[in-house]
Amino acid sequence: MEHGTHRTDHGHDAHQGHHAGHGPHGGGRTSWATAAQATLHCLTGCAIGEVLGMVIGTALGWGNAPTMVLAIVLAFFFGYALTLRGVVGAGVDLRTAVRVALAADTVSIAVMELIDNGVIALWPGAMDAHLSDLTFWVTLAVALVAAFVVTTPVNRWMIGRGKGHAVAHPYHH
Template identity: 70%
Template sequence: MQDDIRAGHQQHQQHEARQHHDAEIPAQGAHQHGHGPVGWGMAAKATLHCLTGCAIGEVLGMVIGTALGWGTVPTMALAIALAFFFGYALTLYAVTRAGVSLKAAIGVALAADTLSITVMEIVDNGVLLAVPGAMEAHLSDGLFWGALAFAFAVAFLVTTPVNKWLIGRGKGHAVVHQYHH
């Protein structure tokens, strides 16, 4: 029994050592876990994670603002605030599930997501403003949903290289990646 406990303790220590080692590797520069250059797939996955949180917040904010008959500015402000909230919330959920304290997880989420969400929000809201009638469209209009989907697609394409650059420098989702198992 004691041998089993010792073996379990040794495995836990080895796991902790690997996690510590993996946490240091992204800071070395343009390598993902020390196994070569950061690929577009990893950047796209990080961007999709960001897009998921942003889309939840954006859609919810646009639906609430449009349903309440708000103007463009308050609707966009609500959508942007909710995009940041849900973008950070998804990271907080994943990181705290990995056993990180809430305080530390907040730091991880801010470091991992702020630039990505900011770029995504600037691009997708800029696209929405550029599509004629998109901000005046009602929830039942195809223009509303089509413009929103188009804005997300453009934001994804613009934000993916940003995430690739961040991850390659050990920042952005490279900070979160150590907590994914």
């Protein structure tokens, strides 16, 4: 039983608990595990897009700004694509699935990208590091961890209010 609630969460019910959740104080109760799961889902798409964008930009000899823009665009693309795959797989038409993916992931991915790219931009030498440099990979790993740490409470707050990943959850079953 979660402290401060009248709901018992076990296994799968813990993931479902974020829907039920508008308690007497107006805010929903969402477990940290649920928020972390939603954040990891978004982080997967972001990481794929970030790395692919950096690889493509570097391979094409682009500068930092266009490479970062490509990485951000691809992070959003792959983040949305992972959600679309699940929602369309549940039998939802593409137009509705796109709306669900946009509602589910936009804020999460935006926060993640802001933190991730902020860390990379501020890390000494990271913007000039090449794919073969340890600095590149260490900075990227730290940036993604920082993005996860900052975005998880954002997702918890949103899911508890029936927003963000909560709108996609009914299609994951």
